[in-house]
Amino acid sequence: MDLDLGRIGIWSLALTHGDRAAAGEAAAQLEEMGYGTLWLGGNPGGNPRGDLVTTAELLAATKRTMVAPACVSIWHQPARALAAAYHALPSPMRDRLLLGLGVGHPRTDQHYHRPYTSLHDYLGDLDGLPAPIPRTARLLCAHGPRMTRLAATRAAGVQPHLTTAAHTAHTRELLGDGPLLAPSVSVVLETNPGAARAAARTALAPYLAQANYANNWLRSGFTADDLTDHGSDRLIDALFAWGTLDRIAERIVERLAAGADHVAVQVVADPTYGFPLAAWRALAQALPLRNAVGRVGVGGEQLLSNP
Template sequence: MELGMFGIWSLAFTHGDPGEAADAAAEAEELGYETLWLGGDPGGNPRGDLVTVARMLDATRRAVVAPACVSVWDRPADQLARAYHALPPADRERLVIGLGVSHCEIVSTYRRPYTAMAGYLEELDSGVPPLPVSARLIGAHGPRMTRLAADRTLGVHPYLVDTEHVIRTRELLGDGPLLALEQTVVAHTDPAVARARARWTLSPYMSLANYRAAWLRSGFTEEDLAGGGSDRLIDALFLWGNTEDIAAGLAERLKAGADHIAVQIATESRGTFARSAWRELAGVLLAR
């Protein structure tokens, strides 16, 4: 599965208007982004069919479509495998499913996340037919889950992490497994405005233990995690500035060990497509 060097990550693909989502997906592909990352639940009906995924595949011709994080608590493995194999073979060739264990603060049944993920992968392997290893990755942040991803999936898709985390993850993965990094960017050059937007984007995650543990492993302190996040934390987790600044920051993430970067433009709502920012960034980023 070739994800290319850069993709677009957007909650609007699952939370925005379906018609605009299809049109935005087609434009992102034409701009040169090689993978479209769907934030949020890729389902859409009680049967758990991958309806949003299918819509994105229909709207595009060659881009990989990747639901960013399917919760192992919400979607039974056999149901997910059936939904995957219900898609036409040509569509399955450009579909990667991101798996995650969510957070204890959100899921009431959250228990032993590593064991739960390992068991979920076993169920996917034993399906008839199984969901291929090459069609799945894990939203891993900790070292044990990262090693599990390296052994049992295409690789990892870390979210809201700094360069040190990328370096550490690359060392854990070794050569071969995919490191598909989500990177949020704020298209603004004023430091106060950019950091305020970044803090607003970060606020839902600040109380989640899994993220806090990942940031502390990167050398941040409890003081950095207080009050919405220190400037040091914000500047490490987010890229902001003009298009050239952002492109340079993305190049640094690649140099640190990322194979692919899923670029998320910070927006004011879940349903907003940052299409103008996609175009501006493509003009510099993809030309390189």
């Protein structure tokens, strides 16, 4: 299966947990705006609606756009049940589906244990089924080096969340050429530094207490002081793109220049499960959603051209 994610997609908690009728309407509008992939933030596998019902609804609401749950928790979806739900979808829907698989967080999931081994074994369970989920139809939601190397051989690629451009470049080195690298970038459409950082800190708060995220930030060169008091300005400014539309677009394009194949853009919005259509539309005008050139090296003069 050839993946056609486009260069830019939208990552949204509302697409997973928001009002279902509004989610379908938003999905259709996002497709019309030119976004290549809809990333279902949160934990679709832990959604009370279960399996891939929410994903199927958004696939039905669109015609061309890829839909990617990011991420389905391996603790909530046994491999056999997930594969059965996947193959129950019509073939045209499966062609536009990329399943993100993840292990969640140690502080919030009572089943969490031996994350690397558990995910490795889960992929083995998927591969051992009579009707497995193809490697090309699954992505690992992870940011550590071991998980990244696992993604390079056992999945289509990896989606890291809340990382830096330098992390994207390092992840590309670990993956090598070929595997998909689709980091998410969280953005705040606010030019006032205090207001922008305050909104970013609210969005970051649930992750600051998670050891797996903290360890990744420490590996990326931040210190323990950066992780205290709701996150330092240095941490916030590295993890979140804020400012003018042009500045935010530059920060997103920076990820493509660093080696990403695709960037999943999360608009930090209030309420969390709302649909910031005006913001998505404004970004669509500023970002290279169609006719983008291919990957370029870091520091390359030519990045992307607007349509």
